[in-house]
Amino acid sequence: MFKAELRSDALKGLINVISTLIDEVKFTISPEGISLKAVDPAHVAMVEVTLSKAAFESYQADDTEIGVDIDKVKDVLKLASSGDIISMEQDAEHGRLVFKVGNVTRRMNLVDTSSLGDVRVPPLELAASIEVPVTDLQKGIKASESISDHIALIADSERFELHCDGDTDSVDLVMEASNTVKIDADMKVSSMFPLDYFSNLIKAVPSDLRVKIELDTDYPVRIVFALAEGNGVVKYLLAPRIEKE
Amino acid sequence: MFKAELRSDALKGLINVISTLIDEVKFTISPEGISLKAVDPAHVAMVEVTLSKAAFESYQADDTEIGVDIDKVKDVLKLASSGDIISMEQDAEHGRLVFKVGNVTRRMNLVDTSSLGDVRVPPLELAASIEVPVTDLQKGIKASESISDHIALIADSERFELHCDGDTDSVDLVMEASNTVKIDADMKVSSMFPLDYFSNLIKAVPSDLRVKIELDTDYPVRIVFALAEGNGVVKYLLAPRIEKE
Amino acid sequence: MFKAELRSDALKGLINVISTLIDEVKFTISPEGISLKAVDPAHVAMVEVTLSKAAFESYQADDTEIGVDIDKVKDVLKLASSGDIISMEQDAEHGRLVFKVGNVTRRMNLVDTSSLGDVRVPPLELAASIEVPVTDLQKGIKASESISDHIALIADSERFELHCDGDTDSVDLVMEASNTVKIDADMKVSSMFPLDYFSNLIKAVPSDLRVKIELDTDYPVRIVFALAEGNGVVKYLLAPRIEKE
Numbered sequence: 021m022f023k024a025e026l027r028s029d030a031l032k033g034l035i036n037v038i039s040t041l042i043d044e045v046k047f048t049i050s051p052e053g054i055s056l057k058a059v060d061p062a063h064v065a066m067v068e069v070t071l072s073k074a075a076f077e078s079y080q081a082d083d084t085e086i087g088v089d090i091d092k093v094k095d096v097l098k099l100a101s102s103g104d105i106i107s108m109e110q111d112a113e114h115g116r117l118v119f120k121v122g123n124v125t126r127r128m129n130l131v132d133t134s135s136l137g138d139v140r141v142p143p144l145e146l147a148a149s150i151e152v153p154v155t156d157l158q159k160g161i162k163a164s165e166s167i168s169d170h171i172a173l174i175a176d177s178e179r180f181e182l183h184c185d186g187d188t189d190s191v192d193l194v195m196e197a198s199n200t201v202k203i204d205a206d207m208k209v210s211s212m213f214p215l216d217y218f219s220n221l222i223k224a225v226p227s228d229l230r231v232k233i234e235l236d237t238d239y240p241v242r243i244v245f246a247l248a249e250g251n252g253v254v255k256y257l258l259a260p261r262i263e264k265e
Numbered sequence: 266m267f268k269a270e271l272r273s274d275a276l277k278g279l280i281n282v283i284s285t286l287i288d289e290v291k292f293t294i295s296p297e298g299i300s301l302k303a304v305d306p307a308h309v310a311m312v313e314v315t316l317s318k319a320a321f322e323s324y325q326a327d328d329t330e331i332g333v334d335i336d337k338v339k340d341v342l343k344l345a346s347s348g349d350i351i352s353m354e355q356d357a358e359h360g361r362l363v364f365k366v367g368n369v370t371r372r373m374n375l376v377d378t379s380s381l382g383d384v385r386v387p388p389l390e391l392a393a394s395i396e397v398p399v400t401d402l403q404k405g406i407k408a409s410e411s412i413s414d415h416i417a418l419i420a421d422s423e424r425f426e427l428h429c430d431g432d433t434d435s436v437d438l439v440m441e442a443s444n445t446v447k448i449d450a451d452m453k454v455s456s457m458f459p460l461d462y463f464s465n466l467i468k469a470v471p472s473d474l475r476v477k478i479e480l481d482t483d484y485p486v487r488i489v490f491a492l493a494e495g496n497g498v499v500k501y502l503l504a505p506r507i508e509k510e
Numbered sequence: 511m512f513k514a515e516l517r518s519d520a521l522k523g524l525i526n527v528i529s530t531l532i533d534e535v536k537f538t539i540s541p542e543g544i545s546l547k548a549v550d551p552a553h554v555a556m557v558e559v560t561l562s563k564a565a566f567e568s569y570q571a572d573d574t575e576i577g578v579d580i581d582k583v584k585d586v587l588k589l590a591s592s593g594d595i596i597s598m599e600q601d602a603e604h605g606r607l608v609f610k611v612g613n614v615t616r617r618m619n620l621v622d623t624s625s626l627g628d629v630r631v632p633p634l635e636l637a638a639s640i641e642v643p644v645t646d647l648q649k650g651i652k653a654s655e656s657i658s659d660h661i662a663l664i665a666d667s668e669r670f671e672l673h674c675d676g677d678t679d680s681v682d683l684v685m686e687a688s689n690t691v692k693i694d695a696d697m698k699v700s701s702m703f704p705l706d707y708f709s710n711l712i713k714a715v716p717s718d719l720r721v722k723i724e725l726d727t728d729y730p731v732r733i734v735f736a737l738a739e740g741n742g743v744v745k746y747l748l749a750p751r752i753e754k755e
Binding site for chain 3: 156159160162163166188189190191192193194195
């Protein structure tokens with residue numbers, strides 16, 4: 021059983037992030053909230069999202085799993101304005117999920133969860149941790165997109181840097197440690213990542229948020245940010261691109 | 266002879282509706298106003314529009330007919346802002362219609378009206394009549410577009426329903442009779458229609474308007490709404506899609 | 511040596527005009543400001559732009575030349591909001607130009623100026639001079655685009671006219687001499703021009719500006735307008751299309 025009401029903005033934040041990776045996702049539902057883990061088909065990135073009961077306007081659920089087609093939920097979101105309440109209810113008998121927005125009811129077949137494998141997110145201790153406003157990263161990405169298809173993230177105790185190096189041109193975004201840029205790094209760390217994955221995720225983050233970036237040398241980067249005003253969290257892990265010598 | 270001035274919004278409302286059906290239209294002009302009847306090439310829908318003299322800022326006309334290319338009038342509308350006055354004058358000598366918007370003059374050849382046949386709109390008494398804000402219908406349509414290519418309209422004395430049923434998913438818009446949703450129906454009526462025609466029309470209706478829907482079982486639906494603040498009227502008739510057993 | 515800071519709006523005005531003609535341009539830089547002359551590959555139009563030192567927020571330069579890829583500068587402009595300061599600095603050692611917007615640094619390879627030939631702008635005395643708000647011209651162009659691929663500019667002592675004549679349709683924009691439309695013409699002059707060039711230029715002019723049009727019969731037209739609040743000037747010369755009899 022699953023029956024809940026959520027503000028459209030929270031659902032949109034959730035769906036935007038997932039849709040950068042996959043088309044179908046399995047939500048794990050419990051009395052305390054919902055969660056999901058997903059990996060993209062190329063196994064380059066994975067995301068782990070939790071949304072606690074407190075994020076919802078109303079929430080009733082037993083332990084269950086539902087498989088959802090992300091594009092269909094995007095269609096539902098188009099029916100809602102910012103601030104609208106979206107109601108969701110599992111119709112277990114017909115294997116459907118029923119959304120209501122205003123006086124529109126949208127029923128959709130669930131996706132068979134057995135085709136949606138379980139995802140194991142590896143535990144990783146990363147050496148450096150940086151916290152920045154996402155808008156700065158969004159500008160750095162915008163500048164980088166015509167330059168190259170990969171991007172380096174570099175941090176030491178004093179600055180965080182995003183560096184993109186093309187054949188003829190290059191882009192640097194340099195952020196010095198400050199009140200708004202928090203850096204916790206004992207030594208210099210640096211890894212290179214596929215720009216498209218990094219870009220798609222960073223663009224999906226609402227621009228009024230701060231993101232935490234956990235970084236190490238030639239390790240995956242973990243990007244963490246809040247959903248639903250702190251009642252949810254997104255943890256995104258992106259594999260490095262390791263340069264062959 | 267035909268010479269008139271009309272606010273761009275009224276002309277735009279008129280043209281948007283016609284352009285859902287056809288590219289060229291014959292306006293029938295009289296000293297009292299203008300009217301047109303048009304049917305789409307597939308003969309699935311027809312529209313009847315009248316715009317009385319009172320809708321115009323100024324109006325002088327004898328009985329005449331002019332054939333107009335709708336896309337060219339759309340180009341003229343792009344030159345005008347909301348509230349601008351558009352002047353129109355028939356140049357009978359050169360077989361042209363002359364539009365003026367500000368200090369731009371746009372002359373266009375008229376279309377030969379002999380190629381634009383006369384349209385007979387059948388008189389129909391339909392059992393149920395519903396009056397609703399068009400925005401509600403617009404939301405129901407938006408939800409339905411990815412589901413199926415036809416849509417059912419259903420009414421009884423207590424509610425009006427729009428239902429779209431696809432292979433795996435479905436959409437319902439349910440409107441209970443209320444102060445804003447007026448329903449006049451003695452028995453339950455229900456017909457199915459091609460979604461694209463219904464959708465194109467409903468989207469062409471300015472979103473601050475109410476529309477009247479006249480409905481019967483397996484009969485055409487008639488959709489009626491005002492133009493030019495009540496000085497004109499659109500009557501749109503859409504053939505049902507009758508399911509073969 | 512070249513190092514300067516410029517408001518994004520001024521740089522954008524400059525780049526928008528150049529990009530209607532060419533992809534790469536040679537800037538001639540002196541201690542007093544920058545200038546450029548460019549001709550399009552088909553030799554139909556040429557433009558001469560000067561931007562004095564006073565247009566810049568800060569400015570330091572020796573005499574030098576730099577070749578720039580216009581599309582790359584457009585990418586830089588996308589990083590800036592209206593009012594932002596863009597800093598530019600020549601990195602002579604690496605043959606690069608370095609732009610800074612906020613904390614983003616964008617380095618780009620310079621284009622070899624030897625491939626960018628010198629442009630000689632012919633001195634021309636044209637009989638008529640007209641000064642009009644560019645928005646009026648923009649409307650006339652918008653109306654003309656579906657009509658024909660050339661446009662006539664006509665002036666006498668009392669009015670300035672833009673005329674576009676197609677196979678079936680025509681457009682006129684007529685501007686009578688007035689407080690906002692200044693006309694200085696002793697006799698009637700008239701020339702015809704390719705609409706796409708004229709249109710691209712006029713659309714690139716910020717819509718709050720006035721433009722000066724210098725016109726003669728079957729001669730090029732010169733279009734002049736200010737950049738950077740009068741601290742720069744654009745002079746655009748467009749060859750007439752002379753009708754064969």
